Every structure is written in structure tokens, then in C-alpha cells.
Amino acid sequence: MQFFIILFPIFCIFIVGFIAQKILKFDVANLSKMSLYVLSPFLAFKTFYTHTLTTDYLFYVMYIFGLCLSLVAIVSIWSVIMKYSTKERCAMILSSCFMNNGNYGTPVLLVFFGAVGFDLGVIMMVLQQFVMSTVGIYYAAKGSSRSDIVSQKDVINKVIRMPVAYGALLGIMFQLCHIPLSKSIMTSINMIGDSSIVVIMIILGMQLAKIHIKQLDYPKLSFSLITRMVISPIVASIMVYYLPILPVYKQVLVVLAAMPSAANTTLMSVQFDTHPELVSSATLVSTLLSLITLPIVLSLVGAPVPV
Numbered sequence: 001m002q003f004f005i006i007l008f009p010i011f012c013i014f015i016v017g018f019i020a021q022k023i024l025k026f027d028v029a030n031l032s033k034m035s036l037y038v039l040s041p042f043l044a045f046k047t048f049y050t051h052t053l054t055t056d057y058l059f060y061v062m063y064i065f066g067l068c069l070s071l072v073a074i075v076s077i078w079s080v081i082m083k084y085s086t087k088e089r090c091a092m093i094l095s096s097c098f099m100n101n102g103n104y105g106t107p108v109l110l111v112f113f114g115a116v117g118f119d120l121g122v123i124m125m126v127l128q129q130f131v132m133s134t135v136g137i138y139y140a141a142k143g144s145s146r147s148d149i150v151s152q153k154d155v156i157n158k159v160i161r162m163p164v165a166y167g168a169l170l171g172i173m174f175q176l177c178h179i180p181l182s183k184s185i186m187t188s189i190n191m192i193g194d195s196s197i198v199v200i201m202i203i204l205g206m207q208l209a210k211i212h213i214k215q216l217d218y219p220k221l222s223f224s225l226i227t228r229m230v231i232s233p234i235v236a237s238i239m240v241y242y243l244p245i246l247p248v249y250k251q252v253l254v255v256l257a258a259m260p261s262a263a264n265t266t267l268m269s270v271q272f273d274t275h276p277e278l279v280s281s282a283t284l285v286s287t288l289l290s291l292i293t294l295p296i297v298l299s300l301v302g303a304p305v306p307v
Helices: 002-024 028-050 056-082 086-096 105-142 152-161 163-176 183-208 218-240 247-257 264-272 276-300
Strands: none
Touching: 002 105, 002 183, 002 276, 028 105, 028 163, 028 183, 028 264, 056 086, 056 105, 056 218, 086 105, 086 218, 086 264, 086 276, 105 152, 105 163, 105 247, 105 264, 183 264, 183 276, 218 247, 218 276, 247 276, 264 276
16 A cells, blocks of 8 residues: 555646646647756756765666666567567667656655665666666657658767756766855756656656557557566666675665656657657556556565565
8 A cells, every 4th residue: 555655646747747738738749848958957967966976886877778778679679570660669669678767766765675775766867867868869869750860860969969968967077076056056956957857747647648549559569568567677687686786776776677667758759759659658558557566576576565
């Protein structure tokens, strides 16, 4: 019951976006662009500026990129076998290779692992944001239907122009150079950055309101869900076995790998028109399925039971 209480506010935000879109018919593409280009860079700057870098980050960076690229390889091999198009392959990658370890993962970790799990969850949220703003944007642009993206050079240019990565790098630079920011400036940065989390979740609800169940591609959706909810934690379990970190950190990383699809990928798919109906439906269904799968994973890794 505690698990459902934790997730209830998250589902409420999705519902607000869903109802708002049904009634008011917002332009979801422009809202997604605003979130990606205006709000998210401030969140990336804030997280990298306020969390102290340590040598353990090297292992976490290796892990997060290794897990992501392993899943990309699995989806790509399956796409070749099934003879899917580039656009279909890229949409499946967005659906299955990036997990929601931020607004979904961190509250779960806080309850089951306490402050230790929460702190690592924040670190992984930051690194996952960086992965999505590079690898994620690459595949979103590569599978795009937009007329301004016609070559590999155009895809790379879209990645280079994405401001989220620069917000993260700027945050790292400010931290390493010990550049102080006044309280008023940090308050503004925090307000803008924190707002992006709720906006992303509302936009996801709006995108879900545009889905027509009969039009869903169930074979592609099914494989994306299996990759996200089953294959990902299995690959993560193999990887963390070789990492020189504490056992509790290994448990946390495996649990994070079992999280549902990241809401940010819906923004990317909408912005670049990379099968947004497949990506957003994978986010919705994986979030619902996680109510069943996450308790199983938590039990298997031996997570402490909250009192």
C-alpha cells in the first residue's frame, strides 16, 4: 500500500495534463519545445552546480552510458531482424532505453533505501539527464520526420544545439571553478528548473490524450516494454556485479534500471516527430506496469521494507 501512496501524486499530474488537453486542445509541440529549450537547461545547471563531484562519478558515468548503449544495441539488433525502418527503430530506442529515475525513481528510493538511496538517485537523475540530452536527442533527430533534418550532419547539428547539455556543462564549470551565485539568482534558477519537472509530466498527460488505442503498434510497443521493464534490470544486474561500489548502491542501480520509460522522451518524440504516439504510449503503459514489476524487482534485490 505504501508503494501506491508514493506514486499517487505522479499519476494525478498525468491526469491533469490529460484532462486539460481534452478540454482546451493545447499545441503540445510548442509546449514541448518550451520545456526542452527553456526550462530543462536550468534544471541541468542546478543539479550539476549543487551536487559535489567525486571520483565515484566515473563509475556511475560508465554504468549509465554502458546500460543505455547496451539497450540501444539490443533494440537495434531486433529492429534489423524485424526489418523496421530507421524512424521505427529510433522511436523504440526512445521508448525503451531511457528510464524515469527522477520524479518517479527518487521518491521510491527515499522510502525503500532512505537518504543513501535518495542521494544516489539524484546523482543518477543528473547523469541520465545528460545521456538523454545527447544520445536521446541524437536518436530523436535521426528518426525525425521533419523536413529540416535530412542528413547525418543535420542530426549532429541538432544534438550540438540542444541547450540542456550546455546547462549541465556550465553547472560543472561553475562548481569546479567555485564561482559563487547570489541567493536571489539561485532562487530564480531553482524556480525555473524545478518547474520543468511538473511541466514535463503535464505535457506527457497531454500527449496521452491524443493517443488512439486502435492505432497503437502493439508488436513494437510490446518489445519496447519488455526491454524497459525486464531486459534493462537484467543487464544492470550483470553490470553492477563488476562495479567496485557498496552493495546497497548496486541494489539502487538495479532498481533504477527497472523504472518506466522517461517522460522526457515524449517531449523529444513530439519535438522531432519521431513516432510520438509509440513513445508516449510506452511511457504510459510502462508506468502502469511498474505498479506490478517494481515491487517484484525491489523484492529480488532485497530492498529494505519501509516501516
